[in-house]
Amino acid sequence: MNRFSKYIDKCIWIFLILSILLLCYLFPYTADDFAWGSESGLALWRSGYRDYSGRYVGNAIVLLLTRSRCLRMLVMTVFIVGMDYLIVKISNCKQYTALIIMALLFAAPKTIFRESVAWTAGFSNYTTSITLFILYIYLITCVFVNQSVSKYRFAVRAASLLLLGYLSAMVVEHVTIMQIILGIGIACYAWIKKDKSRIMCCFYPVGSILGAATMFSNGCYAAAAAGTDFYRNIPTGPEAVYDKMCLQYFDMLGKEMILDNIVLELFVAIVITVLCFQKIGGGEERKERQFVLEAAVMLVDASVMYGLLTRINTSWSEERGSGKYMDGLVNVVFWLALFVFTVFIRVEERKKAVMIMSLFGIACADGCLLVVSPINSRCFFAGYVLLVWYCMECISLITVKQELRTLITGISLLSACVVLYMNLHIYGSLCMQDKQRLETIQQAIREKKTEIVLPRFKYEDYIIGYTRTKDFLPFNDITSDLEISYEE
DSSP states (O other), X not given: XXXXXXXXXXXXXXXXXXXXXXXXXXXXXXXXXXXXXXXXXXXXXXXXXXXXXXXXXXXXXXXXXXXXXXXXXXXHHHHHHHHXXXXXHHHXXXXXXXXXXXXXXXXXXXXXXXXXXXXXXXXXXXXXXHHHHHHHHHIIIIISOSSOOOHHHHHHHHHHXXXXXXXXXXXXXXXXXXXXXXXXXHHHHHHHTTOTTTTGGGHXXXXXXXXXXXXXXXXXXXXXXXXXXSSOBOOOSHHHXXXXXXXXIIIIIHHHTXXXXXXXXHHHHHXXXXXXXXXXXXXXXOHHXXXXXXXXXXXXXHHHHHHHHHHHSHHHHHHOTTHHXXXXXXXXXXXXXXXXXXXXXXXXXXXXXXXXXXXXXXXXXXXXGGGOBOOOGGGGHHHHHHHHHHHHHHHTXXXXXXXXXXXXXXXXXXXXXXXXXXHHHHHHHHHHHHHHHHHHHHHHHHTTOSEXXXXXXXXXXXXXXXXXXXXXXXXXXXXXXXXXXXXO
């Protein structure tokens, strides 16, 4: 039976690797990918990204991935499947949860998914940054554990954490801030608990601070603070900051953090409800604690129900003049209730510390977005992944009877198959349309046409910026003055 279980576990990972390899190959290059993959990207690299961006590592990744589709496919698969594997190992879940994680990742709202995974430039910053942070958590919890080591091994581990912190801090700004705060918090926790590895835990935040100093030394951030940057804007003065925070929260964060992620939030509600009933049913909670837990779970469930109703009946939500303020209030209730649940649920201390850390990570990553603009859906991908991780930590605490485990594994496999098939169908169609577009353009050039009107893509909502014509021809090594436009 044990040998059969290991065989099933291997099959799960093989299935996920092959599926993601195929899917990542199908993602079309779009938007900024055309510039990064042509001479424009090389010009930025030669200038050292002066006054453009401090995302030196993220920029280097996108430069590489826009020059080879096969390399992009391999790197994307390593990061996506690697993220899944790391979460399973950190949370100490059964291998079938890898299917659940993948289903949740690929069931993310299309605005988040298309900008942070399917878009190469977005992937290079948003998926890589949160995966590297999870790698750090894996190293200090599963590899660099609380044990005495030789001076040589200590030096190697310390250098690894320092380098990881330094490099991962130069990918995307809000994740950099999050990893500094959490890195310092983890180091403080290790010192308080007098872990043998407490000195080693200090190297990652030190590396992150050095990386952040390198990133933010780029002139674009000073220009943003001065209001002269071509893209970014940071308010100055208490009143401007307050106005900006209110605007960003109620217009964006209030719905992006929970209500537009309704599939994941529904899963969260189910998981913590089951966990709460198991703990209470097992007689592990006192009456006072039981009341708080039940109240917290009811508030989470009510928030998710509100999200379901308003996202199913969007006209009702849009007709209410104060709809965005209600969304913002529900968002606060959801997260506060989830935090209270985490604090009061009776679990092993280190497990609770990890659960609280993941919630603080969401608060840090998304809280940074209150005072900067522009922000897009892709900025919330880090918080989305951290919430998936939180769910896995909760699942690891749920007792599942042996007779139910096979059923749950089957449901998990079915869910992953359905979600991945839908994505394969959508991006397979987009890949074919992308090839047809290039063939049509090449034919028009051979016929010496000066302009051409192309049909729009069928699933255009699942990619961004494919109609941008600048750098499209150089990206495909085509020299022509052909004017390209798209049907209205």
